[in-house]
Amino acid sequence: xxxxxxxxxxxxxxxxxxxxxxxxxxxxxxxxxxxxxxxxxxxxxxxxxxxxxxxxxxxxxxxxxxxxxxxxxxxxxxxxxxxxxxxxxxxxxxxxxxxxxxxxxxxxxxxxxxxxxxxxxxxxxxxxxxxxxxxxxxxxxxxxxxxxxxxxxxxxxxxxxxxxxxxxxxxxxxxxxxxxxxxxxxxxxxxxxxxxxxxxxxxxxxxxxxxxxxxxxxxxxxxxxxxxxxxxxxxxxxxxxxxxxxxxxxxxxxxxxxxxxxxxxxxxxxxxxxxxxxxxxxxxxxxxxxxxxxxxxxxxxxxxxxxxxxxxxxxxxxxxxxxxxxxxxxxxxxxxxxxxxxxxxxxxxxxxxxxxxxxxxxxxxxxxxxxxxxxxxxxxxxxxxxxxxxxxxxxxxxxxxxxxxxxxxxxxxxxxxxxxxxxxxxxxxxxxxxxxxxxxxxxxxxxxxxxxxxxxxxxxxxxxxxxxxxxxxxxxxxxxxxxxxxxxxxxxx
Amino acid sequence: xxxxxxxxxxxxxxxxxxxxxxxxxxxxxxxxxxxxxxxxxxxxxxxxxxxxxxxxxxxxxxxxxxxxxxxxxxxxx
Numbered sequence: 001x002x003x004x005x006x007x008x009x010x011x012x013x014x015x016x017x018x019x020x021x022x023x024x025x026x027x028x029x030x031x032x033x034x035x036x037x038x039x040x041x042x043x044x045x046x047x048x049x050x051x052x053x054x055x056x057x058x059x060x061x062x063x064x065x066x067x068x069x070x071x072x073x074x075x076x077x078x079x080x081x082x083x084x085x086x087x088x089x090x091x092x093x094x095x096x097x098x099x100x101x102x103x104x105x106x107x108x109x110x111x112x113x114x115x116x117x118x119x120x121x122x123x124x125x126x127x128x129x130x131x132x133x134x135x136x137x138x139x140x141x142x143x144x145x146x147x148x149x150x151x152x153x154x155x156x157x158x159x160x161x162x163x164x165x166x167x168x169x170x171x172x173x174x175x176x177x178x179x180x181x182x183x184x185x186x187x188x189x190x191x192x193x194x195x196x197x198x199x200x201x202x203x204x205x206x207x208x209x210x211x212x213x214x215x216x217x218x219x220x221x222x223x224x225x226x227x228x229x230x231x232x233x234x235x236x237x238x239x240x241x242x243x244x245x246x247x248x249x250x251x252x253x254x255x256x257x258x259x260x261x262x263x264x265x266x267x268x269x270x271x272x273x274x275x276x277x278x279x280x281x282x283x284x285x286x287x288x289x290x291x292x293x294x295x296x297x298x299x300x301x302x303x304x305x306x307x308x309x310x311x312x313x314x315x316x317x318x319x320x321x322x323x324x325x326x327x328x329x330x331x332x333x334x335x336x337x338x339x340x341x342x343x344x345x346x347x348x349x350x351x352x353x354x355x356x357x358x359x360x361x362x363x364x365x366x367x368x369x370x371x372x373x374x375x376x377x378x379x380x381x382x383x384x385x386x387x388x389x390x391x392x393x394x395x396x397x398x399x400x401x402x403x404x405x406x407x408x409x410x411x412x413x414x415x416x417x418x419x420x421x422x423x424x425x426x427x428x429x430x431x432x433x434x435x436x437x438x439x440x441x442x443x444x445x446x447x448x449x450x451x452x453x454x455x456x457x458x459x460x461x462x463x464x465x466x467x468x469x470x471x472x473x474x475x476x477x478x479x480x481x482x483x484x485x486x487x488x489x490x491x492x493x
Numbered sequence: 494x495x496x497x498x499x500x501x502x503x504x505x506x507x508x509x510x511x512x513x514x515x516x517x518x519x520x521x522x523x524x525x526x527x528x529x530x531x532x533x534x535x536x537x538x539x540x541x542x543x544x545x546x547x548x549x550x551x552x553x554x555x556x557x558x559x560x561x562x563x564x565x566x567x568x569x570x
Contacts, residue, residue: 284556
């Protein structure tokens, strides 16, 4: 499919070549006014949480925040909000400040399906991540400035790690090596729990190891290349490599090396924690403030033991604030949740213009579609509910016309106000639903709501007497809007 | 530190995990872990989080109660 992808812009390639690590990206964000240092002393709780929530309020332009004066952690650095705003994502993809969410959506769509892995392998002794290596006396509480993300979390969480594991039954298969983001609760100086379920690749690996009685080794990568965090959360096929995928999306090589326990890891990450599953052990985990803005409960989950730690000099601990939205989690995964739904829909329905599934991992979605005939949008909605992500997540769907930008909520509300009849809503009861929907009467089941806010089409006669104003729109008006923004910023973009 | 703020386990179940020092080497805070319910806390946290009586009751844990087990190992036997 790669020949179908339009070439990346010169600017996108220039940025991609320049950014090889978290450090590179923080420097780039700083140059663009999108990364600040919080140098006043903070206590781990509640100060870090307070700053994170305040910085996260501006989902368009909020900065990454580096903490370099944490009480009890002299000399340690941590960063939050690296993916906390759409402007930060825009800069990563080679766009200027002021890029709209819709423009970013189309950029990601245009990169979607590139299939030429761009990976450079370097020797472990030349990899920055191996500048320091510990093989005993591990103390995660000392190495990382850990803190409680939300006040009733069960402990201190690492919320933004990319975890590498290999299928213990097929350990030499690069494609079946999985990289995913799983929440990690530190349980002891050298032990942690990791939450996965049977549907996850990691869950399959855990079950396979315990069934066969073989070791499951993992490498937990912290402070990673920003594309890795952004794209490791994207649902791709079981035998596709997330490393390859992230490099393809960036259009520039990513540097890999080998961890001490045989995984492929990013050579330029801040820290890699090597660990082994404690077969058959389950420990209390949670609660944890999750993306719907509610706590998931206490459970007993698999536990891992640290076997080695590699880290760069003066490592930067990257974490995320997650809880009631808007948070960095919403920005980090929103567009990559929207893109696969769109890609699935246009196979059958080329009339679909855009999909906005930014809200709570797609619990609410807005789909823009050109109606072919009356009721057509409802058929598209049904198809969306049958996509892999839609099956468990798309709880509320709002269907709007192709002249409505689904990422502009003012336009969506206009469509709801003027194009919806109460009988154009559909409720499908007792459907599957992710268990952590806080509105669920029974966890794991839920009702689906479709609101058809598209305009009336023949043979529907309703609305035939009213004519919609057609204000000027299109690229020319978009360009004028950017000029206005430029003038407002005193000529600075 | 007498009991666990979450499950009220006795002192003998509480493990001292780590002591945070400042640049001068002075103690700033201490992290504890409860071996009964796996709660981890720092003694410098707001009372709402680490005082059993001020915490919301909803978040209390009774380790004797059955909690859901993710991928129960017993399924392989």
